[in-house]
Amino acid sequence: MVIVGQCGQSIDARIATASGHSHYINGAAGLAHLHRLRALVDAVVIGVGTAQADDPQLTVRRVAGPNPARVVIDPNGRLATAARVLADDGVCRLVITRTETPHSLPAGVEVVKLAATDGQLAPAAVLAALAQRGLRRILIEGGSNTVSRFLAAGCLDRLHVMIAPMIIGAGPSSVSLAPIERVDQAIKAPMRVHVLGEEVLLDCDLSAQRIGIGMAKKST
Numbered sequence: 145m146v147i148v149g150q151c152g153q154s155i156d157a158r159i160a161t162a163s164g165h166s167h168y169i170n171g172a173a174g175l176a177h178l179h180r181l182r183a184l185v186d187a188v189v190i191g192v193g194t195a196q197a198d199d200p201q202l203t204v205r206r207v208a209g210p211n212p213a214r215v216v217i218d219p220n221g222r223l224a225t226a227a228r229v230l231a232d233d234g235v236c237r238l239v240i241t242r243t244e245t246p247h248s249l250p251a252g253v254e255v256v257k258l259a260a261t262d263g264q265l266a267p268a269a270v271l272a273a274l275a276q277r278g279l280r281r282i283l284i285e286g287g288s289n290t291v292s293r294f295l296a297a298g299c300l301d302r303l304h305v306m307i308a309p310m311i312i313g314a315g316p317s318s319v320s321l322a323p324i325e326r327v328d329q330a331i332k333a334p335m336r337v338h339v340l341g342e343e344v345l346l347d348c349d350l351s352a353q354r355i356g357i358g359m360a361k362k363s364t
Contacts, residue, residue, distance in 0.1 A: 145271060145275055145280045145281070145282065145357055146280065146281050146282070146301050147271065147282045147284065147294070147299055147300050147301050147302075147354075148181065148185070148282070148283050148284065148300065148301060148302045148303070148304060149283075149284040149291045149294055149295060149300045149302070149303045149304070150178060150181060150283060150284065150285050150286070150291070150303075150304045150306070151286075151288070151291060151303065151304070151305045151306065151318040151319065152169055152170040152174055152178065152306045152308070152318075153169065153305065153306070153307060153308070153317075153318040154169055154307070154308055154310045154311055154312045155307060155308070155309065155310065155311050156311050156312060156313065157317045157318050157319070158312035158313075158314070158315040158316065158317060158318075159287070159288055159315070159316055159317065159318050160312075160315045160316050161312055161314070161315045162314045162315045163315075164197065164315075166198070167198075169308045169310065169312075170306050170308050170343060171308060171341060171342060171343060172206075172341065173340040173341030173342070173343050174306040174308060174340065174341075174343045174345075175206055176206045176207055176340075177304075177306060177340055177345060178285070178306070179204050179205060179206040179207045179209075180206075180207045180209070181283050181304065182202065182203070182204050182209075182211070182212050182283060182285075183204045183207055183208070183209025183210060183211075183212075184209070184281065185212050185281040185282060185283040186212060186213060186274075186278070186279040186280055186281045186282065187212050187213040187214070187215050187236075187238075187274055187279040187281075187282050187283070188202050188212045188213070188214060188215065188282075188283045188285050189215040189216075189217065189270070189274075189282060189283065189284050189285065189290070190202070190215070190216055190217070190229070190285050190286050190287065190290060191216070191217050191218075191286070191287055191289055191290035192216055192217060192218040192219075192220075192222045192223050193287055193289065193290075194285075194286045194287040194290070195216050195218075195223055195227050195229055196222065196223075196224070196227075197287070199227060199228050199229075200228065200229060201228045201229070201231070202214045202229055202285070203233075203235075211233070211235045212235070212283070213235060213236035213237070213238065213279055214229050214230075214235060214236070214237050214238070215237075215238045215239075215240060215274065215279075216229055216230075216238070216239050216240070217240050217265060217270060217290060218239050218240065218241050218245075218247075219241055219242045219245065219260060219263060219264065219265055220241075220242070220245055220263075221241060221245045221246060221247050223239060223249070225248065225249060225250055230249065230250055230253055232250065232251075232252055236254070236277075237252065237253045237254070238253070238254045238255075238256055238274075238277075239253060239254070239255050239256070240256045240258060240265060240270055240273065241255060241256070241257055241258070241265075242257065242258065242259075242260040242263070242265065243257045243258065243259055243260070245257075256273050258270070258273060264293075266297065267293055267294045267297040267299040268297060268299055268355065268357055271299060271357045272357050275357060284300065288316055288317065288318055288319060288320060289320070291303075291318070291319065292319050292320050292321055295319065295321065295331070295350070296321050296322065297355070298353045298354055298355040299354070299355065299357070300350045300354065301349075301350060301351050301354055302347060302348060302349060302350060302351075303333065303346075303348040303350055304345060304346070304347055304348070305318065305345070305346040305348065306340075306343055306344075306345050307343060307344045307345075307346065308342075308343055309342050309343065331350070331353060332352065332353075333348040333349060333350055334348070334349045335347055335348040335349065
C-alpha cells in the first residue's frame with residue numbers, strides 16, 4: 145500500500161481561524177494539487193468531523209482524472225445521511241465504524257465494522273480493511289485529528305504539506321501529536337520543496353517510520 149497524508153495550512157500551520165472558518169486557506173494551485181492527488185489514488189479518507197464541518201464532495205473537479213472511492217471514519221454513527229460524501233454518483237462509498245455502532249445509511253453505502261480500542265479505530269486496521277477491498281493507494285485528506293492519528297501510528301508513507309502565503313495567528317493547527325521532551329525524539333521527515341504558484345508544497349518522506357499493514361478482520 146501507499147498512504148499519503150495531506151495538510152493545507154497557513155505559514156503558521158493553521159488550518160482555520162479560531163472561529164473555524166477555513167474556505168479557502170489554499171489558493172488555486174494548492175486546490176488543484178489536492179484534486180490531482182485525489183485523481184491518483186484509489187480512495188480518499190476523511191474523519192466524520194471534517195464531513196460534518198465542511199460537507200466535502202471529495203470528487204475530482206479541478207483536474208482531469210477519475211473520482212476515487214470515498215471513505216469516512218465514523219466510530220459513533222454521527223454522519224448525516226444527506227452528507228455529500230455519500231452522494232450516489234457511481235463511486236464506491238464506505239463508512240468505517242465500530243462493531244457495536246448502529247447505522248442507517250443510503251443504499252449502496254458499505255458499512256465496515258471494526259473492533260475499537262477506547263472508542264477509537266486503529267489506523268492500521270482501517271487501512272487493512274481498505275486493502276481487503278482492493279484499495280491500496282490511499283489519501284488521508286483530513287481533518288487534522290485524522291491525519292495526526294495516521295501519522296502517530298506510523299501509517300503514512302508521505303505527508304504533503306501545502307503552505308499558503310498567509311499568517312492567521314490563532315486557530316487549530318494542521319498536526320497535533322503527543323508531546324516529546326527532546327528535539328531528537330522528533331519524527332524525522334526528509335523533504336522536497338516545490339513552489340506551486342504563490343504556495344509551497346513540502347513533500348515529506350515518512351517511509352523510515354512506516355509500519356507494515358496486516359489484514360484486519362471485519363465484523364458483520
